[in-house]
Amino acid sequence: EFIxxxxxxxxxxxxxxxxxxAKSWQTEAPLRMLLNNLDKQVAENPDELVVYGGIGQAAxxxxxxxxxxxxxxxxxxxHSLLVQSGKPVGIVRTxxxxxxxxxxxxxxxxxxxxxxxxxxxxxxxxxxxxxxxAGSWIYIGTQGILQGTYETFVEAGRQxxxxxxxxxxxxSAGLGGMGGAQxxxxxxxxxxxxxxxxxxxxxxxxxxxxxxxxxTHSYDEAIALVKAAMAKxxxxxxxxxxxxxxxxxxxxxxxxxxxxxTDQTSAHDPINGYVPNGLRLDEAVDLRKADPEQYxxxxxxxxxxxxxxxxELQKRGAITFDYGNNLREFARQGGxxxxxxxxxxxxxxxxxxxxxxxxxxxxxxxxxxxxxxxxTDRALMEAFPENTALINWIEKAQKQVxxxxxxxxxxxxxxxxxxKAGLIFNDLVATGKVKAPIVIGRDHLDCGSVxxxxxxxxxxxxxxxxxxxxxxxxxxxxxxxxxxxxxxxHGGGVGIGYSQHAGMVVVxxxxxxxxxxxxxxxxxxxxxxxxxxxxxGYDKAAEWGERFGLKVW
Ligand code: NAD
Numbered sequence: 253e254f255i256x257x258x259x260x261x262x263x264x265x266x267x268x269x270x271x272x273x274a275k276s277w278q279t280e281a282p283l284r285m286l287l288n289n290l291d292k293q294v295a296e297n298p299d300e301l302v303v304y305g306g307i308g309q310a311a312x313x314x315x316x317x318x319x320x321x322x323x324x325x326x327x328x329x330x331h332s333l334l335v336q337s338g339k340p341v342g343i344v345r346t347x348x349x350x351x352x353x354x355x356x357x358x359x360x361x362x363x364x365x366x367x368x369x370x371x372x373x374x375x376x377x378x379x380x381x382x383x384x385x386a387g388s389w390i391y392i393g394t395q396g397i398l399q400g401t402y403e404t405f406v407e408a409g410r411q412x413x414x415x416x417x418x419x420x421x422x423x424s425a426g427l428g429g430m431g432g433a434q435x436x437x438x439x440x441x442x443x444x445x446x447x448x449x450x451x452x453x454x455x456x457x458x459x460x461x462x463x464x465x466x467x468t469h470s471y472d473e474a475i476a477l478v479k480a481a482m483a484k485x486x487x488x489x490x491x492x493x494x495x496x497x498x499x500x501x502x503x504x505x506x507x508x509x510x511x512x513x514t515d516q517t518s519a520h521d522p523i524n525g526y527v528p529n530g531l532r533l534d535e536a537v538d539l540r541k542a543d544p545e546q547y548x549x550x551x552x553x554x555x556x557x558x559x560x561x562x563x564e565l566q567k568r569g570a571i572t573f574d575y576g577n578n579l580r581e582f583a584r585q586g587g588x589x590x591x592x593x594x595x596x597x598x599x600x601x602x603x604x605x606x607x608x609x610x611x612x613x614x615x616x617x618x619x620x621x622x623x624x625x626x627x628t629d630r631a632l633m634e635a636f637p638e639n640t641a642l643i644n645w646i647e648k649a650q651k652q653v654x655x656x657x658x659x660x661x662x663x664x665x666x667x668x669x670x671x672k673a674g675l676i677f678n679d680l681v682a683t684g685k686v687k688a689p690i691v692i693g694r695d696h697l698d699c700g701s702v703x704x705x706x707x708x709x710x711x712x713x714x715x716x717x718x719x720x721x722x723x724x725x726x727x728x729x730x731x732x733x734x735x736x737x738x739x740x741x742h743g744g745g746v747g748i749g750y751s752q753h754a755g756m757v758v759v760x761x762x763x764x765x766x767x768x769x770x771x772x773x774x775x776x777x778x779x780x781x782x783x784x785x786x787x788x789g790y791d792k793a794a795e796w797g798e799r800f801g802l803k804v805w
Pocket of ligand 1: 449
């Protein structure tokens with residue numbers, strides 16, 4: 253019923269409306285979110301079950317997917333499903349307030365945590381790369397990273413351009429599932445954006461979802477367009493079909509120094525993500541299969557060149573930062589010794605938000621009706637009248653963000669705010685003001701849920717960048733608190749060997765049971781960020797903790 257197999261390629265679509273297919277909303281919700289992750293409006297490559305982020309998958313293979321669906325349709329509130337790297341492997345006895353699905357994706361014992369070992373197991377059908385929200389069924393399309401990217405550009409604007417990005421040029425590359433948020437985030441912030449992607453179809457997808465304004469194969473045309481927009485001070489985004497390094501090399505030759513420079517190619521995966529300079533896309537696809545070792549060598553060399561060119565623009569004045577894809581590490585391995593001379597975006601722009609327990613909170617209307625999201629938008633704007641950033645963001649998003657798949661909203665909320673929002677949503681469901689339950693979740697890229705030394709936990713004050721007790725405690729807190737499904741993954745964002753992270757999703761179905769779970773989970777989850785940052789010595793986190801009575805010894 254949910255998979256249309258008549259087409260050449262199977263087509264996945266989450267059911268909508270308020271009729272249950274499963275036994276309760278606690279299992280209907282993961283079922284709909286899993287199918288939504290694979291909807292062709294949402295996923296980058298649903299034929300391969302790939303949602304985003306290189307090879308980030310929702311299920312290990314079509315058989316596993318079907319079996320998960322079958323089990324979710326039958327599962328009652330006294331049992332929970334175990335998913336191991338995208339495959340259903342067992343059902344355990346639990347209780348009504350326990351998570352209905354327990355997910356572990358891509359985890360390996362540390363000394364075996366390499367892409368080589370992982371890829372071998374993956375090729376044998378024994379593992380799957382879960383990325384962050386792909387394998388944990390809470391990806392909401394490119395909007396999921398949009399606000400974070402917007403906040404990052406705005407914060408960089410505050411720090412370096414007196415808060416005014418009009419007429420300023422942001423240059424980047426990688427316009428895939430997440431990177432595709434950059435052009436819209438840039439124009440929402442008032443800037444001009446130029447981004448390269450080797451794959452025309454990726455840019456085309458952003459044109460269709462209204463995330464980018466123009467697509468061109470011509471560097472000269474791209475430059476003419478961005479220069480005209482800069483001169484007029486008007487926002488514009490241009491996608492150039494090109495290798496990232498080649499575009500930057502031309503900018504250097506032309507003496508054109510961007511105001512801001514970053515990158516979101518899928519550099520975290522040197523074999524199945526990044527495309528080496530000088531290869532056509534089809535050649536790259538062939539070489540990946542024929543000679544992965546040679547591919548990796550070319551990939552690392554290209555990343556070294558790419559970062560070398562970024563460093564040159566940094567020297568010439570571009571505000572340059574790594575955007576969470578581990579490009580610097582692989583460039584270093586490829587022979588660029590100064591790769592870490594520009595900072596990552598977390599220490600540069602995001603950590604102060606983490607100290608307030610803030611992070612990429614998101615929610616989805618299971619009814620499929622956009623009106624339900626507008627109802628939640630209004631409720632939040634009424635509940636937080638003093639939060640002008642939130643109000644500005646929601647108003648902008650309503651005008652400029654097209655929904656992909658089930659209607660959803662992202663909004664960075666912190667300690668206190670998340671719990672309040674969750675209970676408001678539960679009331680909206682209970683009183684019938686929205687037509688079906690609301691799913692509440694977040695990215696694994698959050699204040700207290702991830703250990704990733706080249707990204708979220710780069711340059712921690714006390715040097716605990718690589719300590720992964722924190723995401724494990726986060727997982728345990730959310731499991732015992734009663735999230736609806738929980739997950740623990742490895743390798744998201746920056747690749748195998750470089751990160752460990754936990755996810756949670758909790759469903760507001762309008763019942764008193766849900767209210768109890770929401771109160772615990774949406775309190776504990778941001779509190780983990782405050783504990784983690786207080787423990788690492790951040791005064792702001794300690795202050796925030798005091799406000800909420802979170803004593804840390
Ligand atoms: P994706 O796989 O959907 O897209 C990556 C894009 O990069 C593709 O369109 C590909 O064609 C392009 N590309 C590859 N090599 C290129 C090259 N040499 N030149 C130009 N384009 C090239 O991945 P995504 O979901 O967009 O994620 C991109 C990266 O950002 C990943 O490494 C991911 O882990 C990371 N990420 C960062 C954040 C964050 O918050 N900063 C969040 C999620 C993901």
